[in-house]
Each structure stands twice: as structure tokens, then as C-alpha cells.
Amino acid sequence: MEEILQYLFSGLTSGAIYALIALGFTIIYNATEVINFAQGEFVMLGAMLTATFCGLNLPLPLAFALAILITALAGILIERLAIYPARKASPITLIIITIGLSILIKGLAMFIWGKDPLPVPAFVGERPISVLGATIVPQSILVLATALIAVLTLEAFFKKTLTGKAMRACAANRLAARLLGIKVEPLVLLAFALSAAISALAGVIISPITFATYDMGTMLGLKGFSAAVLGGLTSSTGAVLGGFILGILEALAAGFLSSAYKDAAAFIILILMLFVKPEGLFGTKEAKKL
Amino acid sequence: MKKQYLALIILGGFLLATGFINRNDYYFNVLNILILNGLVVIGLSLLMGYAGQVSLGHAAFYGLGAYTSGILTAKYGLSPLAALLAAQGVTLIAALLIGIPALRLKGHYLAMATLGFGIIVYVVFKELISLTGGPSGLVGIPPLQVAGFTFLESKQYYFLFVGVLLVSLLLALHLAHSPFGRALLALHDSEAATMALGYDTGRLKLIVFLLSAALAGLAGSLYAHFAMFISPMSFTFIHSVKFVTMVVVGGVASLWGALLGAVVLSLLPEVLTVFEDYDVLIFGTILVVIMIFLPEGLFKGLGNLFLKHKKT
Amino acid sequence: MKKWFLILSVGLFLLASASVWAGEPYRIGGLFSITGPTSFIGEPERNTLVMLVDEINKAGGINGHPIEVIIYDTEGEETNAVKKITKLIVHDKVLAVIGPSRTGTTLAVIPFVERYKVPLISCAAGIKIVEPVKPWVFKTAQSDRLAVKKIYSYCQKHGFKKIAIITVSNGFGQSGREQLKALAPQYGIEIVADELFGPKDVDMTAQLTKIRAKNPDAVVCWGTNPGPAIVAKNMKQLGMKQQLFMSHGVASKKFIALAGEAAEGIILPAGKILVADQLPDDDPQKKLLLDYIAKYKARYGEEPSAFGGHAYDAMLLLKHALAKAGADRAKIRQALENARGIVGIHGIFNMSPKDHNGLDEKTAFVLVRIENGDWKLIK
Numbered sequence: 001m002e003e004i005l006q007y008l009f010s011g012l013t014s015g016a017i018y019a020l021i022a023l024g025f026t027i028i029y030n031a032t033e034v035i036n037f038a039q040g041e042f043v044m045l046g047a048m049l050t051a052t053f054c055g056l057n058l059p060l061p062l063a064f065a066l067a068i069l070i071t072a073l074a075g076i077l078i079e080r081l082a083i084y085p086a087r088k089a090s091p092i093t094l095i096i097i098t099i100g101l102s103i104l105i106k107g108l109a110m111f112i113w114g115k116d117p118l119p120v121p122a123f124v125g126e127r128p129i130s131v132l133g134a135t136i137v138p139q140s141i142l143v144l145a146t147a148l149i150a151v152l153t154l155e156a157f158f159k160k161t162l163t164g165k166a167m168r169a170c171a172a173n174r175l176a177a178r179l180l181g182i183k184v185e186p187l188v189l190l191a192f193a194l195s196a197a198i199s200a201l202a203g204v205i206i207s208p209i210t211f212a213t214y215d216m217g218t219m220l221g222l223k224g225f226s227a228a229v230l231g232g233l234t235s236s237t238g239a240v241l242g243g244f245i246l247g248i249l250e251a252l253a254a255g256f257l258s259s260a261y262k263d264a265a266a267f268i269i270l271i272l273m274l275f276v277k278p279e280g281l282f283g284t285k286e287a288k289k290l
Numbered sequence: 291m292k293k294q295y296l297a298l299i300i301l302g303g304f305l306l307a308t309g310f311i312n313r314n315d316y317y318f319n320v321l322n323i324l325i326l327n328g329l330v331v332i333g334l335s336l337l338m339g340y341a342g343q344v345s346l347g348h349a350a351f352y353g354l355g356a357y358t359s360g361i362l363t364a365k366y367g368l369s370p371l372a373a374l375l376a377a378q379g380v381t382l383i384a385a386l387l388i389g390i391p392a393l394r395l396k397g398h399y400l401a402m403a404t405l406g407f408g409i410i411v412y413v414v415f416k417e418l419i420s421l422t423g424g425p426s427g428l429v430g431i432p433p434l435q436v437a438g439f440t441f442l443e444s445k446q447y448y449f450l451f452v453g454v455l456l457v458s459l460l461l462a463l464h465l466a467h468s469p470f471g472r473a474l475l476a477l478h479d480s481e482a483a484t485m486a487l488g489y490d491t492g493r494l495k496l497i498v499f500l501l502s503a504a505l506a507g508l509a510g511s512l513y514a515h516f517a518m519f520i521s522p523m524s525f526t527f528i529h530s531v532k533f534v535t536m537v538v539v540g541g542v543a544s545l546w547g548a549l550l551g552a553v554v555l556s557l558l559p560e561v562l563t564v565f566e567d568y569d570v571l572i573f574g575t576i577l578v579v580i581m582i583f584l585p586e587g588l589f590k591g592l593g594n595l596f597l598k599h600k601k602t
Numbered sequence: 603m604k605k606w607f608l609i610l611s612v613g614l615f616l617l618a619s620a621s622v623w624a625g626e627p628y629r630i631g632g633l634f635s636i637t638g639p640t641s642f643i644g645e646p647e648r649n650t651l652v653m654l655v656d657e658i659n660k661a662g663g664i665n666g667h668p669i670e671v672i673i674y675d676t677e678g679e680e681t682n683a684v685k686k687i688t689k690l691i692v693h694d695k696v697l698a699v700i701g702p703s704r705t706g707t708t709l710a711v712i713p714f715v716e717r718y719k720v721p722l723i724s725c726a727a728g729i730k731i732v733e734p735v736k737p738w739v740f741k742t743a744q745s746d747r748l749a750v751k752k753i754y755s756y757c758q759k760h761g762f763k764k765i766a767i768i769t770v771s772n773g774f775g776q777s778g779r780e781q782l783k784a785l786a787p788q789y790g791i792e793i794v795a796d797e798l799f800g801p802k803d804v805d806m807t808a809q810l811t812k813i814r815a816k817n818p819d820a821v822v823c824w825g826t827n828p829g830p831a832i833v834a835k836n837m838k839q840l841g842m843k844q845q846l847f848m849s850h851g852v853a854s855k856k857f858i859a860l861a862g863e864a865a866e867g868i869i870l871p872a873g874k875i876l877v878a879d880q881l882p883d884d885d886p887q888k889k890l891l892l893d894y895i896a897k898y899k900a901r902y903g904e905e906p907s908a909f910g911g912h913a914y915d916a917m918l919l920l921k922h923a924l925a926k927a928g929a930d931r932a933k934i935r936q937a938l939e940n941a942r943g944i945v946g947i948h949g950i951f952n953m954s955p956k957d958h959n960g961l962d963e964k965t966a967f968v969l970v971r972i973e974n975g976d977w978k979l980i981k
Contacts, residue, residue, distance in 0.1 A: 003811050006840070010807040017804065037531070082578050089585030092344065096538045097581045099531060104574030111567075115641040117828040119859040126863065128839045137839045209835075210804045211828045211860050215639055219802035222409075222527060229402045254808040259798045260771060262808075264413035267406040271388075274402055278395040316689040323681055416771055417798075426728055426773035427680070427706050442717075444688070517684055518713040521706045521773070524680050560685070563674065570637060 002133035007255040008248060009131075013140040013209070014223075015247020016147035017043075020202035021224025022231060022239035023154065024195040029233055030171035031191035032083065034094040038102040040221020041109075042196045045071045046203025047212035048109060051118035060123055068200045074105075075196025079189050087188075102217070109214035120207040143205045150201055151240050154194075158236065167191065171234065199224075230270055232279055246270070294463045297546065298456065305452045309445065318444035322516060324556040325451040328549055329509035331536045332455075332462050333502030335548030338537050340471060341498045342478035343393070347404030348533045350411035351503040353525030354381045355510025357428070360520050361421055364430040371436055374511045381507030382500055384411075389499045393492055400499070408530050415522040427521030434515035447516045454512065458505060462545055465501075474498060506533075539580055541587025550589045625667035628924055631690035632671055632913075633701035633711070634725070635678035639801070642827070644703040646910035647725055648673055649902050651700060654917045657897075664924050676702050680710035687711040691718045697924070698934055700916040701725055703909070705773045712739055721935045723919060725912035728777050732958040740938055740958045742915035744850070744873070744948055744966040750781040752871040752967045753847050754789040756980075757820060762845065766795035766818035768809055768833060770825030778824035778849055794818050799829055807836045820844050826851040831860035838864045845869065850967065854907045858975055869980070871967040873908045873948045877979040886945050887965070894947060911947030918946050919953075 021043055028036045046067050053063035082097050089097075124138040158164040167187050169177040178184055202220075203212075210216065227246045231238025246266055253265035312318065330348055337343050358377035362368040368376070384407075392403035415422050422428055434441040434450070441447050465471050476484040477491055485491050514520050532555070540551020558576065562569035584591025632651050634644035655671045663669060672694050676683040683702050690696050691714070698721040702708050705728030712731070715722040715738050724731050724741040731741045757765065767782050769775035775798070786793050794816040797809035810833070813821060821844050823833045830852045837846060846868050848857075853872035858865045874881060878891035894914060898906035920934075922941055927933035941960070944951040949965035969980040 003815065006811040007808050010805045010811075014805050082582060086582045086585055089581070090542075092338075092538055092542065093581050093585045096535050097578050099535060100574050100577030100581065102574075103570060104578065107568075107570035107574055110570070110637070110641070115645060116856050117831075117860055119856075119862065121862075126835075126838075128841065135839055135841060137835075206804060210832065213828060216802065218528070219800075220804075226406070251805070251808040254797075255812060259809045259812075260417040261413060263800060264410045264417075267409045271403055271406040271410075274395075274399060274406075275391045278399055315692040316685070319685050319688045323685060419776065424773075424776045425706070425771060426730065426776050427709050429709055429712075429730065513681075517680070517710060519680065519710045521680055521710070523678070523706055559682075567637060567675070569675075 003255065005132055005134035007251045009134055009136045009140065010254075011248030011251030012244065013136075013143055013247070014250060015244035016143045017202050017206050017220065017243070018223050018227040018246050019240040019243025020147055020150060021199055021220055022227035022243045023151065023236055024199040024202075025225055025228035026231070026233060026236055026239045027191050027195040027198070029228070031167065031188045032087075032094065033091045034083070034098065035091075035225065036195070037095060037098040037221065037225075038078065038105060039195070039199055039224060040217030040219070041102050041105040042071050042075065042199035042217070043203040043206075043220050043224075044109060044212070044214065044217035045074060045105070045196075046200030047120070047207040047210075047216065048113050048118065048203075048214070049200075050204045050207045051120045051212040052113070054120055055118075064204050067204050068197050071200030071203075072193045072197040075192040075194075076189060078196075079192035083192070084185075084188075102221075106214060106217065113212075113214055115214065117211040117213040119211055122208045123205075137209075139205075139208050143209070146201065146205050147240075150198060151236070154198070154236060163187075163190070226267070226270055230273060291463075291467050294467065298460060298463065301459075302452070302456050305456075306449075309448050309452065312445075315444045318448045320557070320560055322444060322447050322451055323513075324553060325448075325455050326509040326513050326516075327533070327536065327556050328455055328552040329458055329512075330506045330533050331540075331548045331552040332458055332545060333505035334533055335537050335540075335542070335545050336462060336466065336474075336498050337502040338534070339542045339544065339548070340466060340474035340478060341495050343495060343499065344401040344534060345404040345499070345502070346401050346527070346530050346534065347388075347406075347408030347411070348502070348506045349525045349527070349529035350404070350408040351381050351385065351506035352510040352513070352529070352533075353411060353415060353520075353522070354384055355507030356514040356520045356525070357415060357422060357510075358507075359511035360428045360431045360514040363432050363515075364428060365421070370432065370434045370515055374508070377507055377511045378504055381503050381510075385500050385503035386496075389496050389503075393495045393499060404530075405527070408527055412522055412526060415525060422522075425522055427519055427523075429519055431514050431518045431520070433518065434512070441515070444516075447512075451512065451516075454508070458508075459545065459549070466545060470494070535577070539577065539588060541589035541591070543586065544589060547587045547589030551587065554588060625663075625665065626929070627668045627670040628664060628929060629670045629672065629694065629696050630920065631694060631696035631699040631701075632673035633676055633683065633686055633690065633699055633703075633707075634673065634913075635703040635707065636673075636675040638677035638679060640678040640704055642907075643725075643909045644675070644678070646907045647701065647703055647913035650898065650906065650910035650913040651917055653897065653901055654914060658917075658921060664921060665928075667924075667929075669924075672696060676704075676707050678704055678707060680707055683707035683710050684714060687714050688718075691715070691720050696720070697929055697931055698723065698920055700913060700920065705731060705777065708739075708741070712736060715739065719935075720931055721920075721923075721938055723916040723938070725909070725916060728773065729781070730777075735956060735958050738935055740919070740953065742919065742946070742948065742951070742959075743912045744961050745959060746777045746781045746849070747785065748961065748963040748966050749850050749871040750778070750785050751963050752969055753822060753869075754785055754791060756847075756869065756969055757791060758789045760845075762819035763791060764794045764816075764818045765791050765820050765822060766797070766813040766816060766844075767793055767822045767824065768795075768797040768799060768806070768813065769823070770801055770829050771798045772801050774826060774849075774851055775824050778851075782822060782824070799825070799833070801825070801829060803829065804832070805836065806833050807840060810836050810840055810842065814840055814842055818844060820847060822847040822849075824849045824851065827854075827856055828860055831857055831864070834861040834864040834868060850908060853970075855905060858972060865972045865975070868972045869969060870972075872970050872977070873911055873966070874968055875906070875908055875911050875947055876977050877968060877970055880977075880979040886950065887947070890945060891947060908948070915944075915946035915948055915951065919944055919951060 049067035128135040227242035231242030253262040362373035536551035541547025636644040674686040705726040708724040727743040769779040848870040923937035926937040949961040951960040953960040970977040
């Protein structure tokens with residue numbers, strides 16, 4: 001029993017990170033129908049900048065705020081410089097642009113921060129807390145709490161604010177949104193900033209656990225993408241649940257099956273889920289377009 | 291179609307002439323890898339450009355071909371040709387397993403399913419150590435042997451690869467310009483309309499998917515014998531993405547475009563080594579710039595530029 | 603083309619105009635994973651080789667012949683390594699090649715160096731590189747077997763009988779895992795748990811929970827940064843008190859920085875470079891080690907890692923062979939095979955037709971314990 005609980009804790013920690021990254025994917029996908037392959041690089045930027053600012057002994061809240069802000073700016077920059085000029089191109093062309101950006105950002109990070117992982121001190125104490133025989137470190141609780149708060153805040157933003165509603169309208173039907181007088185362009189820009197910021201947040205809170213390395217984004221991006229697909233790619237609730245499901249599946253597979261095949265096990269289940277429920281856990285059935 | 295034949299003959303002549311003139315094995319090796327990429331990309335181009343489906347797992351088919359050939363020859367002493375045929379079988383079965391359920395679904399589910407498939411296959415390559423040699427790779431793959439002739443030098447592989455490429459290209463061009471190909475193009479534009487014309491769209495898509503997987507598997511088998519060593523590092527998700535990138539950079543809409551993409555993206559890193567460690571930055575920038583300014587790919591984009599220039 | 607070659611050539615030209623070279627330059631190749639996921643291995647190797655060649659040339663070259671070195675990046679990837687090795691051999695016509703950095707890339711280039719008959723001195727650790735012996739292939743990195751022997755001897759002495767292993771799922775981890783499993787019976791050790799983790803995994807508590815349930819006497823973790831640091835932290839989290847052993851893959855200060863508190867008490871086999879100043883003065887390697895560390899620091903502003911040492915030793919061997927053999931690939935190979943008593947960074951090399959690594963566990967590794975954020979030599 002303790003063991004299952006321990007696996008769950010492990011899965012929840014990874015899952016919370018995947019969930020935040022998956023959210024980043026859905027925000028951009030909803031705004032532009034682009035699958036942003038540079039999403040993982042936002043996570044990396046968040047972690048790297050945290051390592052840098054912590055190294056400069058800035059107060060933690062300031063370091064976090066700066067890391068997230070700068071990454072959000074990077075998101076805006078990317079949209080303006082690379083996505084906006086190609087907005088009329090097909091989604092697949094835009095996807096390749098994000099792949100190019102991912103290579104570029106990773107390369108830049110390699111030059112700025114070097115090739116070795118950078119340490120980040122724990123934000124909260126390192127003394128583990130015992131829960132029903134299983135243990136969890138405070139940083140993991142922080143990861144979970146932050147992820148939950150971020151998700152709820154985003155949800156409120158989309159449901160309650162005018163801008164959020166406009167973004168949802170845009171995602172549902174861009175043309176109709178335009179006809180209603182919604183300006184799409186600033187919303188796309190906002191989507192990139194928001195998506196980058198939330199991924200950076202994932203990078204910030206995970207950095208004391210995994211440290212910061214210039215090439216950490218690829219694998220995390222891939223996991224986040226899978227979580228987003230699992231959740232239907234358009235639904236933020238789905239993305240979050242997808243993230244947690246993927247994280248927990250991995251941990252359970254490592255615990256009960258074989259740690260060698262845990263990634264494969266997680267993806268086999270992911271594929272089976274796709275076959276059984278093709279629109280994802282929370283995706284809406286696409287209307288057939290003729 | 292006549293124009294296509296002419297282009298094919300010109301390409302063949304050019305490649306053969308290169309083979310006879312060149313004396314540098316380094317260039318042969320670069321070209322050999324390029325041609326293998328080209329083989330994968332031909333199939334992927336049919337799938338993407340004509341059937342409108344994206345696969346993010348073609349490195350897995352490439353790897354399945356390579357590993358089946360490698361394991362059967364290195365561990366079980368099968369002849370390379372028999373192993374190559376077996377590899378085709380394995381690749382096709384894998385493609386069927388993933389393709390039948392995935393292609394029934396609408397949208398880009400093939401992309402998602404192939405992505406997962408690619409990762410599963412990669413994990414198997416890494417962890418089935420007794421068979422695959424694990425992460426440190428499979429050693430002892432013999433060179434290719436056909437009818438008593440053993441391919442030993444890079445130059446010999448080059449001529450073989452050129453032959454395989456030309457035949458594959460010829461078949462692919464035929465297919466693309468046949469009624470089947472036109473049905474596929476229609477499928478790309480509107481699945482419902484194609485269905486209304488009486489085509490079984492599911493089957494069309496499946497056939498193209500199998501074909502592209504088989505080509506990737508063939509390229510993999512050839513690669514295993516050419517390199518005589520394989521490891522999981524050559525068949526990652528990144529490689530799958532690379533193949534897709536080649537097709538899109540060259541131009542999704544035509545086989546020639548996709549091939550051009552393979553040429554450019556295979557040669558670019560070799561040229562960029564002049565810039566030392568900065569080569570990744572330049573590679574990324576070039577990729578982004580091409581896609582922004584020539585969103586329909588190099589082939590069409592450059593063609594349009596050329597036409598404009600001619601008019602003025 | 604990595605134009606280190608160009609920079610060096612210009613340097614050579616300046617040098618040549620000052621002092622007249624007696625002979626044609628000896629051209630050698632380097633092949634390292636300078637970018638990509640294993641760039642942390644390739645970069646110090648490249649830096650070390652460039653530094654050492656400069657040094658040799660400043661001192662008048664080898665028998666009056668300057669050395670010209672051409673270095674390419676494999677990105678740690680096999681297909682690329684194959685292209686680059688032929689480029690070095692056929693295009694640049696080098697006499698010998700130092701590298702590649704990884705076991706996988708080394709195994710990938712072996713068929714080609716055997717085909718073209720060019721001496722290769724690999725900087726990778728995998729035992730498959732030199733076992734079975736291939737005429738043209740040598741390596742300087744200590745085999746993992748020697749590291750495992752060091753750890754197991756310690757276990758035997760301290761009565762650790764039940765061992766759990768947790769290894770990274772890449773070539774380095776696989777090699778360690780194979781040796782850990784193969785050598786255990788010889789030391790009366792039973793492996794009670796055999797777990798793996800991915801190089802980019804973020805949490806290893808699931809694997810460690812399984813290990814904890816088996817209640818081993820000690821845990822051995824085999825990997826390179828950052829995974830092992832996460833393992834160390836996760837073990838503390840789970841309240842596991844067993845002695846933790848690491849591999850030489852984390853033998854750098856970066857590991858201590860990453861693992862922090864959790865690093866305390868960890869024991870690992872490492873090249874002597876880690877504790878050069880703690881070595882007894884009569885250690886034949888001590889002077890060389892201190893000298894290398896000082897020069898590397900002065901030139902690149904950071905401590906050299908163990909990886910750089912592999913390139914150092916490779917160049918040392920090649921220098922010895924070139925001095926004996928001159929510009930002849932077959933004779934260089936012969937001289938490499940007969941190199942004996944070469945004092946290097948990672949041990950004293952005694953090559954032979956049967957052993958193309960030439961190291962033994964006496965000089966290749968020492969055991970160190972992490973105490974107060976620093977290495978402490980276990981005597």
C-alpha cells in the first residue's frame with residue numbers, strides 16, 4: 001500500500017510538470033492550430049533563467065517572476081518574428097517553423113549557459129514529509145500546488161474574463177469570432193505569451209528537482225505533447241488530466257512492470273486510448289468540414 | 291508524365307556521372323546517407339503530399355528494417371538478401387498493426403499513433419539487449435551480398451543505392467500520376483468527395499502508408515549493411531521529425547520537392563561545419579527563414595522565383 | 603569543417619616563419635561529440651587535444667615535425683561519425699585518429715578504420731571496443747570493468763553482500779550494468795534489484811521504492827549527470843540509509859553541486875585527476891596531473907574533467923608512436939601496440955597485442971568519498 005502511494009507521489013510530481021507543458025500546447029493549438037514543437041524550450045528557458053537568477057542571489061520571488069517574464073517575452077518575440085509573418089502558411093509549415101525555432105533556441109542556450117547541468121537550490125526545505133508511510137519532498141508539494149493554482153487561474157481567465165472568452169471563441173471558430181468583431185491578432189500574441197509563461201513556470205518549479213540543462217526541453221516537450229494529445233489537444237482540463245495520467249502511468253509502470261519499459265508502457269496505453277476514444281479524453285468531436 | 295521521365299533520366303545520368311567522376315570516399319558516404327534519406331522521403335512524400343497524412347514515426351520503420359536485417363544476419367547468419375526480405379515483412383506487419391486502427395480515425399491521429407509507435411520501438415531497440423545489443427549498439431553486421439557479389443566499398447554501395455533510388459522514384463512517380471494517385475490527391479483535398487466518387491478512402495490511405503513504411507524499411511536494411519553497425523541513437527523521434535522536415539522544406543506537393551528537401555537538409559550540416567559550434571544556430575535559422583519566405587517549400591518557391599525572374 | 607585546423611595552421615605558419623621546421627607536419631584527426639547530448643564529454647576532449655598539440659608544437663614538434671590536427675564534431679551520433687571518419691581518412695589523409703567520445707560512435711567507425719587501415723585511439727570506455735582486440739583500434743578510457751572491481755572490492759571488505767543496482771538506459775549505463783552483473787558472483791555479491799532510469803527522467807522514486815523493498819546492503823548507481831544526482835536526492839527523500847556508490851561517470855565537481863547535501867558520503871571510483879593534490883608525492887602520475895590541471899585552468903578557465911584526460915592520454919600515446927614510427931600508419935599502429943610504461947592522466951599504459959587499453963585497476967582508478975562537498979581519497 002505504501003508502495004502504491006509512493007508511486008502515486010512520484011507520478012503526481014512528473015504529471016504536474018507534464019500537465020503544465022500540455023496546457024502550453026493547447027493554448028497555442030487553440031489559437032493557431034499549430035503544434036508548437038518549441039514548447040519544451042520554454043520549459044528549458046524557465047529553468048535556465050531560474051538557475052541564473054538564483055546564482056545571482058536574487059530573492060526567489062523576483063527570480064521566478066523574471067524567469068517567467070523573460071520567457072513570455074521570448075514567446076511574443078517568436079510569434080512576431082517567425083509565426084506572424086508565415087500566418088497564411090499551412091499548419092504543417094508552421095509546425096516545421098517551430099521545429100527550426102526549437103533547434104535555434106536550444107543552440108543559443110548551449111552557447112549562453114554551456115553544456116553541463118546547472119544546480120538550482122530547493123525553494124523550500126529539503127526535509128521529506130511522511131504521509132501514510134510514503135514520503136514526499138516539500139518541493140514536490142510545491143510543484144503540485146503551483147500546477148493546481150495555475151490551472152485554476154487559467155480556467156477562471158478563460159471562463160470569466162472577456163479576453164479569455166474571446167480567445168475561446170477564436171479557438172472554436174476563428175471566422176465567426178472575426179465577424180463578431182473580435183480582433184484575432186492580439187489574441188494570438190497573447191496566446192504565445194501565456195503559453196510560454198506557463199511552460200516557463202513548469203521549468204521554474206521543476207528546476208530544483210531536475211536541475212537545468214540546455215537540452216532538457218526536448219524530452220519534456222514530447223511528454224507534454226503526448227499529454228495534450230491524450231487530453232484531446234483542445235481542452236485545457238483534458239491537458240491537465242492527460243499530464244497527470246501520463247505521469248502516474250509511467251510511475252506505476254516503473255514500479256510494477258519494469259523500469260526499462262516504462263516509457264513504452266505509457267505510450268502503449270496512450271495509443272490504445274487513442275484508438276478507443278479518438279477525440280481524446282476531453283476533446284470535442286470535430287465537426288466534419290466538407 | 292513525359293516531363294517526369296525526362297527529369298528522372300537527367301537525375302539518373304547526373305548521379306551515375308558523379309559516381310564515375312568522384313574518387314573521394316567521403317563524398318560517396320555523404321551521398322549514400324543522402325540517398326537513403328531520399329528513399330524514406332519519397333514514401334513520406336506520397337503519404338503527406340498525396341494522402342494528406344503525417345507520420346512522426348518513420349525513423350521507427352527505418353530502424354525496424356535496419357535491426358531486422360542486422361539481427362538476422364549478425365546473430366542468425368541469414369543471407370543479407372533473405373534478411374532484407376524478412377525485414378520488409380516485419381516493417382509491413384508493424385505498419386499494418388498501427389495503420390489499420392489509426393487510419394480509420396479522422397484528423398491527424400496517424401501522426402499521434404506513429405509518434406507513440408516510434409517511441410515504443412525505440413525503447414524496444416534499447417532494452418531488448420540480448421537481441422539488439424542495447425543502447426551500445428549491434429556489432430558484426432556483414433556487408434551486403436547479392437548473388438555472390440559482396441559490396442565492400444562505399445563506391446559500390448553508391449551505385450547500388452542510386453539504382454534503388456531511381457527504381458523507387460520511377461514507381462512512385464507512376465503511382466502519383468496514375469488514377470490511384472489522382473484519387474489520393476482528391477483525398478488530400480476532400481475525403482468526403484473522394485468517397486462520393488466511389489473510392490474506399492481508408493484503403494487508399496492504408497496502401498500509401500504501407501508503401502511508405504516499406505520504403506523506409508528498405509532504406510534501413512541497406513543502411514545496416516552499409517554502416518555494419520547500428521544503435522538506437524540513429525532511430526529516435528528527432529530522426530522522424532527530420533524526415534518530415536525534409537518533405538516540408540522541399541515541398542509537400544511533389545516528389546521532386548521532397549527529394550530536394552532531402553538533398554538540402556542532408557548536405558546543409560556538412561557545409562555548415564565550417565561554422566564550427568555555431569552550425570546548429572545557422573541550421574535552425576535557415577530552416578525558419580525558408581519556411582517563412584517559401585511556405586510551400588523550396589521546390590515550388592524557387593520555381594516561382596525563377597518564373598518571376600524570367601518574366602521581368 | 604571544424605576550423606581548429608585553420609586556426610592551428612595559421613599558428614603553425616607564424617611559428618614556422620619564426621623557426622624553421624625540420625620536417626613536414628604530421629597530420630592527425632580528432633573526432634568528438636562537441637555538440638549534442640554528450641557534448642559534456644566531447645568538449646573537454648577537444649579542448650585538451652587542441653591545448654596539447656599547441657604545447658607540442660611550441661616545444662618544437664615531434665622530431666622537428668609540427669603536428670597539424672583536424673577536429674570534427676560527431677554530435678554523438680553514429681551516422682555522422684561514419685561520415686566524419688571517412689572525411690578524416692580519405693579527404694584529409696590523417697595519419698591517425700583520436701576519438702570518438704562515445705562507445706556507440708566508436709563501434710560505428712571501427713569497420714571503416716579497419717577497412718582503410720588507420721590507427722584509432724578511442725576516448726570511450728566500452729569494453730567492446732578492444733574486446734576482441736582489433737588490430738587498428740586502441741582506447742585510453744578505463745574500462746568499466748576496472749571501476750566495478752574497485753567498488754566490489756570495497757563491498758567485499760565491508761561485508762556488503764546484497765546489492766541493488768540502478769543504471770541509466772544508455773550505452774554508458776548498459777556497459778556498467780553488464781559488468782556489475784557479470785562480476786558480482788566473483789565477489790560473493792548478490793544483485794537483489796536491477797532497475798533502470800531514462801537519461802532525462804525527472805523522478806526516480808518509483809525505482810528506488812522497489813529497491814527499498816528488497817532491503818539491500820548497498821546501492822550502486824551508474825550514469826552521467828544529471829540522473830545520478832536525482833537518484834541521490836530521491837534516496838534521501840525515501841529515507842534510505844544504505845551506502846550509495848556511483849560510477850566514474852559523475853566524477854566531477856558538477857555532480858556535487860547538483861546533488862548538494864545528498865552527495866555526502868557517496869563513494870565512487872574515479873581517475874586520480876580528481877584527487878591529484880591528495881596523492882602521495884611518490885605517485886608517478888602526480889606531477890603530470892597537477893601540471894595538466896593548472897594548464898587547462900589557465901587556458902579555459904575551468905577545472906578539466908576526467909573526459910579531457912582521455913584525450914590527453916590518447917595524444918600522449920600518439921606522440922610516443924609518432925616519435926618512433928614517423929609518417930607511416932602501419933608503423934604507428936605497431937608503435938602503439940608496443941607502447942609500455944607510458945605515464946598518463948588516467949594510469950600507466952602498458953599496451954600489448956592482447957590488450958589495446960593497457961590499464962589495470964591499480965593505477966586506473968582510486969576510490970573517493972564525498973565529504974563536506976569535496977573529494978576525499980580512500981586509502
